Amino acid sequence: MNSYSAVNSYASVKVHSGVESASPHRLIQMLFEGALERIAQAKGAIAQKQFARKGELIGKAAAIVGGLQGSLNDNEGGELAANLDSLYDYIIRRLTQANYENNIEHLDECARLLGEIKSAWDAIAKDV
Template identity: 35%
Template sequence: MFQSNGYGAMGGAKMRYQTVDVASQVEGASPHRLVGILFEELMKATEIMLAAMRAGNRAKMIDKQARAANILLALETSLDFRNGGEIALNLARVYRESRRLVQLGGRTNDPAQVETARGYLSEIVDAWEQIG
């Protein structure tokens, strides 16, 4: 018997598969790759959040909003302020502002806020990929 999780039986199976897929990527990954995985998951969460907002799917929007906010918090708290200097401080500001925009966008149902956050973040993601 399937449990209802708001995604239907197939959606639940897909979610479990994606969780296993992410877990397998994380296992044995370098610290640089781990941050890359967080960025990928963050961008995916905000993309799905925007689609859910536009489709009027509040439950999915809230789920992806929480995921994005949690990833942003994890990125911010993993910064090394002692060795990272000004770069770490600037990244913390961007992560904090992006988290605020994602939360505000969800609360006010304003996709523009989330799109602004995605714009800030895509620059960091692009730079991170150039390093890797």
């Protein structure tokens, strides 16, 4: 087993064990962390001209954002849920555009937006 495979195996076990014991609030935090990590990795892949890897990572980030979007409760969330739905839709479109154009600035914008939402979500943990 090469070192890359070993690291991936360790990361997979770490994530699975973290998910099993996480609260619903922590699971959402983990989704934000995963999306931000994939975006950062995609920026590195663009810099290294690893375009296939970049596409894979941006696809994973978009899927995570889609999962966040799908977890919104329209009935109880009201205007906040509607605004987040629109924002997540925008982020997915910008990620797609970043993938197509190899545009790091679009990735930075997506990371900034997700980071702001994550910060708000993290602040909730202190109140819960």
